[in-house]
Amino acid sequence: MVNKPYGRKLINRVLPEKAKNKILKDIAELPKISIDRTAALDAEKIAVGAFSPLEGFLGSEEYNSVLFKETLLNGLPWTIPIIFAPNPQEKSTIDKLKSGSEIALFYQEKPIGMLHLEEKYRFSKKELAKQVFGTTDIAHPDVKKIENMGDVILSGKIDLLERLSPKDEFTPKETRAEFEKRQWETIVVFQTRNPPHVAHEYIQRCALELVDGLFIHPVVGELKPDDFPPEAVVESYRYLIDNYYPASRVFLSPFSIAMRYAGPKAAVFLAIVRKNYGCTHFIVGRDMAGVGSYYDPYEAQALLRKLDIGIEPMAFRESYYCSRCQSVASEKTCAHKPENHVKISGTQLRKLIAAKTRPPAEIMRPEIADLLSKYSANLQKAT
Ligand SMILES: [Zn+2]
Incomplete structure (x- = not known):
């Protein structure tokens, strides 16, 4: 169920x-x-x-x-x-x-x-x-x-009277029907406003190993001017799903709300909402729904654990590419010193894409970087 x-x-x-x-x-x-x-x-x-x-x-x-x-x-x-x-x-x-x-x-x-x-x-x-x-x-x-x-x-x-959301956006009633049709009983949701880099993919795969299905639910309604354009996020996820994920295990719908950059309080709100869409698990990484340095990066995870809202938080530490492990890892799973780590920052990625520079493959799949490069003009305007 x-x-x-x-x-x-x-x-x-x-x-x-x-x-x-x-x-x-x-x-x-x-x-x-x-x-x-x-x-x-x-x-x-x-x-x-x-x-x-x-x-x-x-x-x-x-x-x-x-x-x-x-x-x-x-x-x-x-x-x-x-x-x-x-x-x-x-x-x-x-x-x-x-x-x-x-x-x-x-x-x-x-x-x-x-x-x-x-x-x-x-x-x-x-x-x-x-x-x-x-x-x-x-x-x-x-x-x-x-x-x-x-x-x-x-x-x-x-x-x-009238819906405003894009035609391909599913309502909670519709996602519930879709999950039931797929016979998923445990569903983990990934909240995002960014195109997927390898650390996101790593976290999603880790989570999906433990549940029946992964629901990718990118916020497309209203974002900060320096966020990626929503179309870029949705398009890059469609590419990832069509080319790398098993279609029977991953489902995507845009989610048109105004993003609230309230750190921990926004994370709790976003988790509650996803319970309504039928999800049982909620991925919460570092500095969810944060902006600048207003919030402690792990406060969202703590607040989600404290409040019982009936959706299981899956908390992840910050992940990076480790050249010694030769994979994405975190301080929880890798023993190596920071000089071996390639940190993956959204801001840095935006800058590279805006400059039409391909980020290293350890950070982002080249096809996704290429797909995003057509949005570089929008990014330059914003940054
Ligand atoms: Zn390592």
Whole structure:
């Protein structure tokens, strides 16, 4: 059996066709609010059950519980508040809204969902930054995003009218069906926002030796400008799967959410979400969901072990290529001195690819490096 959803029930708030058409017919009568990409992707993920047990954007009591106790009101651990604070340009509409209002959410001029307003409340941006990201430093990409948010949060259940994710993206319901069809009972997920280098491949193979299936789930929704473009990540993984992995053991779907660079708290959130996709095991390497040097590189592993969320963390030390072992290894598996080690840094790889220089084969498969070189222009712009 695949893993149970978080809170035991997979939420579904995608409106059936008939109900959707009825709402669309009368949508002009409703108050209209624009939603940004982060919140729009969140709304979609709530609706398809990826954020189960959430059924909407958090109210103030639950928001504070997540910030200060790392739990939802039902007591389940939860570390990233899922909230919607519309652009301040919407102020005149927001002022008129009352609890119970039905609001049409528009993304890029298209209606994508309905918000059943329960509460509107003010919040402290400093407190949000400090509690979730551990810093108020504006150089942190999420702290900067918080600065640009509106001042009022709207909470309530949502109903989805239109999906935003790419057509080849699987919902939790669909991945569960796929895993069952493949008769996988234990499924390890690999969270990523980078194309595969040899250390990633090593970790994935190690994990796959112990379970039935490997689910590669790259974040494609919204990344930092200096991350690899999502298409590059997906394309390079498709290549790896088609040419090196057994098709019956590895499955890939893009995952469109806004990445949260909150280190340990983001790692816990990303693990909870993957439980909803049916995964039983979660690979957590060094400095997961980190940025700069805001987080201790192994704090994510510690927090995942501490909180019981019902998905088994598989913790890996930093791996490197060892010229004496002649393989990828880690301090756990290799006895040799650092001068024998070729460390593999994502930043360094990005720089090489941006300069159209092939990284050494000990670090990245040459075919993958070549495939990525067509994205070098995007990387140069960012770095
Ligand atoms: Zn060695």
